[in-house]
Amino acid sequence: MPRFFVPRVELGENFLVLTGENAAHARVLRLKNGDAVTVCDGEGEEWHCVVSDVAPGQVSLVVQEHTAAKSEAAVxxxxxxxxxxxxxxxxxxxxxxxxxxxxxxxxxxxxxxxxxxxxxxxxxxxxxxxxxxxxxxxxxxxxxxxxxxxxxxxxxxxxxxxxxxxxxxxxxxxxxxxxxxxxxxxxxxxxxxxxxxxxxxxxxxxxxxxxxxxxxxxxxxxxxxxxxxxxxxxxxxxxxxxx
Missing domain, CATH: 3.40.1280.10 (SPOUT methyltransferase, trefoil knot domain)
Known part of the structure; x- marks a missing residue:
């Protein structure tokens, strides 16, 4: 599943938008409406999302679930x-x-x-x-x-x-x-x-x-x-x- 890192201050609870390098990367991946992606804040939490709209320079996401990252070590x-x-x-x-x-x-x-x-x-x-x-x-x-x-x-x-x-x-x-x-x-x-x-x-x-x-x-x-x-x-x- 595609994974993007976005600063915590730019993350919402229900809707997210990928811009800049993340949007460019999403375009390379040819993401389309309905595709599942994971957005991380870089601090150990992640948002599981679905693409709702793809436009020039930005990709809109709908949040399905917000959880702690399961890939982080206990130590x-x-x-x-x-x-x-x-x-x-x-x-x-x-x-x-x-x-x-x-x-x-x-x-x-x-x-x-x-x-x-x-x-x-x-x-x-x-x-x-x-x-x-x-x-x-x-x-x-x-x-x-x-x-x-x-x-x-x-x-x-x-x-x-x-x-x-x-x-x-x-x-x-x-x-x-x-x-x-x-x-x-x-x-x-x-x-x-x-x-x-x-x-x-x-x-x-x-x-x-x-x-x-x-x-x-x-x-x-x-x-x-x-x-x-x-x-x-x-x-x-x-x-x-x-x-």
Whole structure:
């Protein structure tokens, strides 16, 4: 069924109108009167509708049912990834959205090669948010994950530590497994933090531990910086009963 994202302020209870890019997309799909579509507010709610009129530049819909999105995970998971080279974070945004992440957060750390300035970061954030929106639409999500960039590693730690399950992954950790962290206590919110291409420095890991993050291993193999967050997110969703 075709799925469209519309800002909550533009949604009515009984009638909706698709305009702009949504109307153009509807035209590409060749929607006609009587076709069923789903409209989402990007925040976890959706409206099941039927097309009532197709006109140049707009498509009118009649609301049949308004419900919470069934495709959203019970766990609100934020993925924290240090700035990476090239389009690696873009890959993580797309795939993590498909897997059910609620937020994607980028941050600088000591070994980051990529350090975008304020101007380029603003452009990147705009592009990253569009990637999240496109992936949410493609995968049938009811929420568009928010993509954020924090100014410092300290800010990332402080924010991540607010989650009920907050984990920092470190390749030299040999004892604490992610499974043990997941099974230690019930949780509804989670934060998964991974480093850049060169990994986190030992002092950064100790800093994460001091603010309350659990330090865990993702196994005996060294994972690429774009693989680690997706591996952790997949394991979390499996443990939460999403798969």
């Amino acid at each position: 609100f998971c934020s993925v924290y990834m240090a700035f990476a080279k090239a389009d690696k974070f873009e890959h993580v945004i797309q795939k993590a959205t498909e897997l059910g992440a609620a937020e994607l957060v980028a941050f600088p750390s000591a070994r980051c090669v990529s350090r975008p300035d304020e101007r380029s970061l603003a452009k990147k954030l705009e592009r990253w948010q569009k990637i999240a929106a496109s992936a949410a639409e493609q995968s049938g999500r009811g929420r568009i994950p928010q993509v954020l960039a924090l100014p410092s590693y300290e800010a990332a730690l402080q924010r991540a530590a607010q989650a009920e399950l907050a984990v920092c992954f470190y390749e030299n950790e040999e004892q604490r497994t992610f499974r043990a962290a997941i099974e230690s206590a019930p949780f509804r919110t989670a934060a998964l933090l991974t480093g850049p291409e060169g990994g986190l420095e030992r002092s950064e890991v100790e800093q994460a531990q001091r603010v309350g993050l659990q330090i865990c291993t993702l196994g005996s193999r060294i994972l690429r910086c774009e693989t680690a967050p997706l591996c952790a997110l997949s394991a979390l969703m499996y443990a939460a009963g999403e798969f």
